[in-house]
Amino acid sequence: MKFVSTRGQSPAATLSEALLSGAAPDGGLYMPEVLPKAELDLLNPDEPLAEFAARLLRPFFAGDELEPHLRSICEQSFDFPINLVVPNLAKPQFHALELFNGPTGAFKDFGARFLMNCFERLAGRGPLTVLVATSGDTGGAVGCAADGRKSVRTVILFPKGRVSAFQEHQLTCWGENVTAIEIEGDFDDCQRLVKAAFCNPALCAEHRLTSANSINFGRLLPQLAYVAHAALARFKATGMKPGFVVPSGNLGHGFAVLMAKAMGLPIGPIVLATNANKTLKDWHDKGRYQPRASVQTLANAMDVGNPSNFERLSALGVQPSELRVELVTDGQIRTRIKAVYETSGYVACPHTATTFEAWWRLPKDERSDRDWIALATAHPYKFADMVEPLIGREIEPTAALASILNRRTYKVRSAPELDDLAQVLEGSALMGQRHCAM
Template sequence: MSAALRYLSTRGRAPAATLGEAIAAGLAPDGGLYVPERLPTLAPADFAPHGTLADTAATLLAPFFAGDPLAAELPAICAEALDFPVPLRALPYLDAQVLELFHGPTAAFKDVGARFLAASLRRLPRADARTLTILVATSGDTGAAVGAAFHRQPGVRVVILYPDGLVSPRQAHQLGCFGDNVQALRVAGRFDDCQRMVKAALNDAGLQHALPLSSANSISLGRLLPQMSYYAHAALGWWREHRAPLDFIVPTGNLGNALACLWVRAMGLPVGEVRLACNANATLPEFFAGRDYAPREAVATLANAMDVGAPSNFERLRWSFGDDDAVRHALQAESVDDATIRRTIAAHARTHGEAFCPHTATAVHVLDRLREQGDARPWTVVATAHPAKFEQVVEPLVGHPLAVPSALAAMLQRSATAAPLAASDEALKHWLRRSAQP
């Protein structure tokens, strides 16, 4: 049996943790993000040739779980969380593929990580019998996925923070439609404020003592690890058929989805080149163009789930490659503004009948540019959300109503509510203390 991995903080000032401890904590005590002390290596031959996504995930993640009490539960966790399709669909007119990650309960790729995290936490022993509060900052899709995954789960409540007025109407409705043990807070600020507030609460030792807290953002290792599974599954299928690695164009904001893809490649599986598609928030494209990493306040865009000016997972990215030059050598990133997103959605609908969400459209635009430059490789665009979540943007551009997935339609039938909150660390801490009182 493989030796148990230890999990370290990206900031190096916290004790090593087991996988279960890292998942339960969300954030390391020194404010860093948990990473494995090393990435395991695997080969295509290690995987069942006709396995499901859940089978691929169980094999891929077994080395990360080795030696942990959760290891025996891993196949059941994967089967429970990854029970919906993630098809790799051909786009013949572009000589490319699209990896559709939006067929889960909330029509976004965040369902994969949120459901896996919920299934893992449900199986972790807890010495503290008090209710665990899961904090999640969302720029649109994460909150609904986490809310759905933990809805009515005993011993857990979820508190979702989202930037008021900066998510789509259907996203906002999803965030507030659960009730029961899921509470939405509409913050008078931006996503980066929500993210900062969550981190401040998790890092407050006094608050943690009074009120057990954890996180379900992509800072959580329990969210990041399962996102590796769909890249591995797609790349392995492509490898078996073509004996070539699969290249990906990944829309990204907080870097969790992109990092999952990079870790699959670093483990030795057949992922080829990875390109990042960003919206007008240019922190990452500027860094990859050679400037110093310079987080800044996010700007609002049509691709709102990527409206991040200070991507948390940049710490993990640096850890993965060791220094900034190595990071820049491994990746390229492109910024796509709102006008280009609109043109891309309209053009592909008009000429080929394809409807893409604004986030996926950033990656489609990068592919269009590559084709214009003569790049003939069989790229795969990562489709992160269903376009019907953004009907106010997409429908006028495609010229017809979009069919709404049944699970999303059911959520939209429920009533929804969210409480207002100031964009300050103390406002959240005060709300948490007050809401925990009997």
């Protein structure tokens, strides 16, 4: 399989080349030259996710140097559980796909571990430098997945004052091969810097830059796998295509669901839930895509004013009429978290709460005529300061999240300028040694 840029000005690439490049040389994002059709008769949702994923993803790896390693990559990446639960037994058609049982309590653990396991097999001579922008959870997952690996060093950019206290700790607590940079700006500034670095051939060559953001197509492959697995499980149980409600920031998850549907997997209506960042909502309602500065919200991992994966959405030919977009405010997030807990005892993080709210807005007959799957993307403990007062009790961390609090932290502060980032890249190995010495 070959991969082409959404902007059409770069040569076609192999999967390995696309993963190592992150973004295409012309600044676009890689997409399959031809999207494969899922072979439904070969896919069994009763299989463990790792086996299912290896079978589903085989066409993307066909003919690539990573093809012989696909099964082991999946086994090493999908080694913690995903739970498909019914939060409220009075609403048996509504399911939450809990994606937060990995080591950093967020769905990003799947993509980060998948990419790192690919990178280890592609590193060749000397380490790769994984450059990643984060609005909350991606950086922690990538730092954890990279921690201690000799084949990669990781540089994480996060916006000052726009992540929770726990998220910042999780971003800044890893070993000598991980450097966290606090950027004086918002997530869009972080994302802009990453894209600028990838458009600089000298910087890319010197540091062997690659990305672990969802601009890297490899981040989307594990998302495609667990979406397909859940969809087929409910389709097998009911005979009807389930609907999906997806929290949307940089649009990686949303695109993965749309891609799964385009591949022929049994997926019904799609609802994208956003926070107060209304770029996607305006596109849906008015038919115009107008990027803007991001707005800070309680669902901070979704604080994106210019979603990178919109390029892929456009390349796939998705029209506003093919989905629904619901904008959820901070006040509505708080109200929904409290209401969900009071009626069912289920504790939702702010991002997951946007999906619950979006589902409740559907007409009653649409909610009840099929199963729906909401993507539950982060463990609520990561937002305990906000969630606990709403539900009136403490939230217990998982053992993995509790262990993170015992780690020492280190961060570098920087202006949102490429020259400053280049200086950090030059010295990130030494900074990592300072980290470990603290």
